[in-house]
Amino acid sequence: EYKECFSLYDKEQRGKIKATDLMVVMRCLGASPTPREVQRHLQIHGIDRDGELDFSTFLTIMHSQIKQEDPKKEILLAMLMTDKEKKGYIMASELRSKLMKLGEKLTHKEVDDLFKEANIEPNGKVKYDEFIHKITIPVWD
DSSP: OHHHHHHHHOTTSSSEEEGGGHHHHHHHTTOOOOHHHHHHHHHHTTOOTTOEEEHHHHHHHHHHHHHHOOHHHHHHHHHHHHOTTOOSEEEHHHHHHHHHHSSSOOOHHHHHHHHHHTTOOTTSEEEHHHHHHHHHSOOOO
């Protein structure tokens, strides 16, 4: 699967993809790197934005990215930081605020779309376990 996806972006069939395509290829394979993380991966391997990387380097990058990613844990930690009384939920307004200010900041529309997808009322309570389950279910194309 990795080789097949990599090959789709290896336009000249030279066994290399452009550094600028790295994020797209990673996301096609289920990883969720931020632009900053992609830049860090490239820097670690001494590849500049105009450079290329071979399949072996790509596999190394994918391995380290997937190893560090645990979306459920990241989301849970963010929610727990907000829930000082350990109630098991936070208000939607508090979650909106966090999503728009922390990490990869979301826009109002992105938060609205996320809430709609997870069936969250704008002024409702958001239970951690239900929310995390709803937003981390794989999406089928």
